[in-house]
Amino acid sequence: MMLEKNTKILIVGLGLLGGSYARALTGRGFSVSAVDIRQEAIAYALENKIIAAGAAEPDPALVGEADLVVFALYPHTLFDWLERCQGLLKPGALLTDVTGVKGAVVERVQTMLRPDLEFIAAHPMAGREVGGVENSDERIFHGANYIVVPTERNTPRAVALCRELGELLGFARIAELSPAEHDEMIAFVSQLTHCIAVSLMTCNRTEHLEEYTGDSFRDLTRIARINDEMWSELFLLNRDALLRQIDSFTAELGVLRGYLADGDREHMRELMRYAAARRALFDKPEPKDRNK
Amino acid sequence: MMLEKNTKILIVGLGLLGGSYARALTGRGFSVSAVDIRQEAIAYALENKIIAAGAAEPDPALVGEADLVVFALYPHTLFDWLERCQGLLKPGALLTDVTGVKGAVVERVQTMLRPDLEFIAAHPMAGREVGGVENSDERIFHGANYIVVPTERNTPRAVALCRELGELLGFARIAELSPAEHDEMIAFVSQLTHCIAVSLMTCNRTEHLEEYTGDSFRDLTRIARINDEMWSELFLLNRDALLRQIDSFTAELGVLRGYLADGDREHMRELMRYAAARRALFDKPEPKDRNK
Numbered sequence: 001m002m003l004e005k006n007t008k009i010l011i012v013g014l015g016l017l018g019g020s021y022a023r024a025l026t027g028r029g030f031s032v033s034a035v036d037i038r039q040e041a042i043a044y045a046l047e048n049k050i051i052a053a054g055a056a057e058p059d060p061a062l063v064g065e066a067d068l069v070v071f072a073l074y075p076h077t078l079f080d081w082l083e084r085c086q087g088l089l090k091p092g093a094l095l096t097d098v099t100g101v102k103g104a105v106v107e108r109v110q111t112m113l114r115p116d117l118e119f120i121a122a123h124p125m126a127g128r129e130v131g132g133v134e135n136s137d138e139r140i141f142h143g144a145n146y147i148v149v150p151t152e153r154n155t156p157r158a159v160a161l162c163r164e165l166g167e168l169l170g171f172a173r174i175a176e177l178s179p180a181e182h183d184e185m186i187a188f189v190s191q192l193t194h195c196i197a198v199s200l201m202t203c204n205r206t207e208h209l210e211e212y213t214g215d216s217f218r219d220l221t222r223i224a225r226i227n228d229e230m231w232s233e234l235f236l237l238n239r240d241a242l243l244r245q246i247d248s249f250t251a252e253l254g255v256l257r258g259y260l261a262d263g264d265r266e267h268m269r270e271l272m273r274y275a276a277a278r279r280a281l282f283d284k285p286e287p288k289d290r291n292k
Numbered sequence: 293m294m295l296e297k298n299t300k301i302l303i304v305g306l307g308l309l310g311g312s313y314a315r316a317l318t319g320r321g322f323s324v325s326a327v328d329i330r331q332e333a334i335a336y337a338l339e340n341k342i343i344a345a346g347a348a349e350p351d352p353a354l355v356g357e358a359d360l361v362v363f364a365l366y367p368h369t370l371f372d373w374l375e376r377c378q379g380l381l382k383p384g385a386l387l388t389d390v391t392g393v394k395g396a397v398v399e400r401v402q403t404m405l406r407p408d409l410e411f412i413a414a415h416p417m418a419g420r421e422v423g424g425v426e427n428s429d430e431r432i433f434h435g436a437n438y439i440v441v442p443t444e445r446n447t448p449r450a451v452a453l454c455r456e457l458g459e460l461l462g463f464a465r466i467a468e469l470s471p472a473e474h475d476e477m478i479a480f481v482s483q484l485t486h487c488i489a490v491s492l493m494t495c496n497r498t499e500h501l502e503e504y505t506g507d508s509f510r511d512l513t514r515i516a517r518i519n520d521e522m523w524s525e526l527f528l529l530n531r532d533a534l535l536r537q538i539d540s541f542t543a544e545l546g547v548l549r550g551y552l553a554d555g556d557r558e559h560m561r562e563l564m565r566y567a568a569a570r571r572a573l574f575d576k577p578e579p580k581d582r583n584k
Binding site: 126144173186189190192193195196197199200201202204206210212213214215217221223224225228229231232236239246247248249251252255256257261263265268269271272278279280283 | 465492493494495514528540555561570
């Protein structure tokens with residue numbers, strides 16, 4: 001256990017995720033501050049006691065006292081911020097992030113970073129279809145998965161601390177993957193599903209379809225309410241893995257299509273039975289009892 | 293208004309949907325009976341006062357007194373039942389169903405039916421991932437859509453009565469479509485989405501994937517817990533429409549894939565923005581206030 005109550009935590013980027021981190025960590029008794037270019041986000045978070053201090057500029061005093069810095073930014077803004085502001089950070093500070101792709105981020109950040117700082121990548125697999133600190137809610141972490149993504153440059157201490165952060169935030173499962181494993185997995189479970197949801201919404205532009213829609217269509221397209229700026233960036237940063245996953249899925253849908261075209265009911269049923277049995281494994285675990 | 297409190301309603305097939313119909317209609321004060329080959333289903337429903345009378349065989353007295361008969365059966369068992377038992381039905385009785393495809397069902401039923409009976413097709417777009425009267429729950433209808441699917445052989449009275457039934461059950465929206473329109477729509481919003489969910493569960497058989505899964509993957513695969521007997525029958529009964537929809541979706545996913553491969557961020561964002569804006573139309577309406 002290395003995160004102590006006097007650990008000063010700085011959130012850079014106070015949107016939905018950054019705000020939810022701030023709520024959870026303030027609630028656990030930590031001193032949390034934030035920087036965000038939206039002055040209203042800082043004002044809202046101060047007013048609602050989500051953070052203890054904040055600024056719309058990377059204030060040297062605020063940045064310089066942080067022991068742990070969480071970057072909740074788009075990848076390109078993370079690189080920009082570090083280029084401009086890493087000189088302000090305290091020697092020995094630990095840095096982590098929330099970015100949805102890792103290969104294109106971790107290597108670049110660890111290479112550009114001052115040698116007396118350490119960056120340990122993490123991916124909190126949680127979100128909502130609405131953004132902004134005003135919609136932040138630490139309950140999005142409950143029952144969800146948190147992936148720590150270390151490289152050879154990371155120390156065991158940083159890995160342990162990052163895992164502890166995930167636990168403090170209330171995640172149900174903490175896992176560890178390499179950047180390449182993470183990106184292949186995320187291309188499948190997250191990016192491919194967003195591509196499918198978008199294509200379902202764009203492939204049939206019949207009007208009034210919403211009058212005839214059932215829950216299954218709503219479920220499969222909920223995530224089509226997508227932030228195009230963020231997701232197009234994440235897709236392009238993970239292009240090769242996502243192309244592979246789209247191709248693998250398309251081929252598999254083609255197999256089912258083939259059985260249907262052939263009237264091969266037995267093979268269709270076999271795929272369905274495998275899918276049904278396997279899906280049972282994926283039900284969300286019950287949220288952890290926070291009072292334990 | 294033609295459904296009066298003395299209307300005798302018979303449910304044939306007391307599973308999840310039949311049971312939910314029975315609960316809703318009994319709750320509105322109707323006299324509801326049921327036949328189901330599962331004796332335990334009948335016993336459960338009698339014990340829980342979901343039905344007033346029931347039998348595991350098509351009891352002539354029970355079947356012969358029904359004014360309205362709801363078939364909540366698989367298509368092939370509907371044909372079988374009518375062949376064997378339509379002689380028991382009261383002249384002038386109105387028949388309806390809950391079947392998920394219509395073209396292959398309505399024409400055949402209306403052709404085989406005694407001329408003094410009328411069959412009006414309907415599709416309640418509601419369900420759960422569990423079956424059986426034991427899991428029935430009329431709340432599955434609240435906020436959901438109900439489609440009446442008349443043909444030229446149907447009378448305006450039957451159409452009106454079928455719409456009224458949808459309202460009584462608590463559906464949020466009642467629509468009318470021809471069998472061909474219904475089947476093309478259902479191939480898209482329901483059957484294609486089930487194919488996608490199944491293919492997502494079968495295309496990547498990596499173990500331990502559930503440890504890294506977020507809500508989006510869970511959402512897109514919830515319906516992969518599929519009843520293979522029922523869905524394979526429904527897919528085959530609507531084969532041509534479903535093949536068209538799979539092809540249309542695959543082509544659209546291919547367009548997005550092409551933009552990604554080309555690094556064409558602007559076109560990707562355009563698709564995402566269209567999808568996000570359109571998806572907002574599909575949010576479920578608030579359940580109707582039942583006390584109005």
